[in-house]
Amino acid sequence: MGRKRAIDQQQVLDAAERVVGRDGAANLTVDAVAREAGVSKASVLYDYKSKQALIEAVVDRAFERDNAHHAQVEQKIGDIQDRAVRGRIVAAAEPPPEEFRAVALNLSAALTLDAGLRRKMQASQDTTIARILQNSQSPRGALLAYLALEGLKFLEYLDFHHFARADRDEVLREINWLVTATPQAADLPDER
Numbered sequence: 001m002g003r004k005r006a007i008d009q010q011q012v013l014d015a016a017e018r019v020v021g022r023d024g025a026a027n028l029t030v031d032a033v034a035r036e037a038g039v040s041k042a043s044v045l046y047d048y049k050s051k052q053a054l055i056e057a058v059v060d061r062a063f064e065r066d067n068a069h070h071a072q073v074e075q076k077i078g079d080i081q082d083r084a085v086r087g088r089i090v091a092a093a094e095p096p097p098e099e100f101r102a103v104a105l106n107l108s109a110a111l112t113l114d115a116g117l118r119r120k121m122q123a124s125q126d127t128t129i130a131r132i133l134q135n136s137q138s139p140r141g142a143l144l145a146y147l148a149l150e151g152l153k154f155l156e157y158l159d160f161h162h163f164a165r166a167d168r169d170e171v172l173r174e175i176n177w178l179v180t181a182t183p184q185a186a187d188l189p190d191e192r
Contacts, residue, residue, distance in 0.1 A: 138181060
């Protein structure tokens with residue numbers, strides 16, 4: 001019978017997340033994560049065979065946390081019309097925590113530079129958009145609401161812009177209004 005491992009994978013991923021937030025994903029090293037976690041390099045390599053495996057695990061955990069958070073919010077709001085998109089709007093009621101903004105910014109850089117990680121993000125977005133469209137009384141309005149919400153989150157998580165609380169709350173109410181909007185086809189100027 002083998003002895004029980006004393007190193008917690010979540011402890012290592014927490015340390016990797018702190019390193020990503022502080023130094024960037026490109027500068028993450030197995031040594032830096034081991035130092036941050038207070039464990040040996042061998043302990044980190046036992047579960048994560050490389051720097052890339054660590055970054056992928058941090059990204060995977062971020063997706064899992066995000067999905068779990070949205071599922072929990074949807075459960076709380078109950079069986080309402082447009083639940084998938086409205087749950088995301090409710091979940092966005094609080095701005096992102098300050099300590100996660102640097103991590104989000106640096107993970108975004110990793111996502112844009114790595115085709116495999118980008119495919120994971122694309123698959124996650126495909127799944128989310130499909131759920132929103134399937135469960136909406138006005139699929140176009142719900143899609144526009146989702147795009148507006150993601151734009152707001154993009155500005156905040158990447159530290160590009162922050163609305164005053166009252167303005168942010170108003171934007172979220174207006175995004176919520178978009179959910180049931182029925183956009184008409186607009187005449188776009190002919191660019192020929």
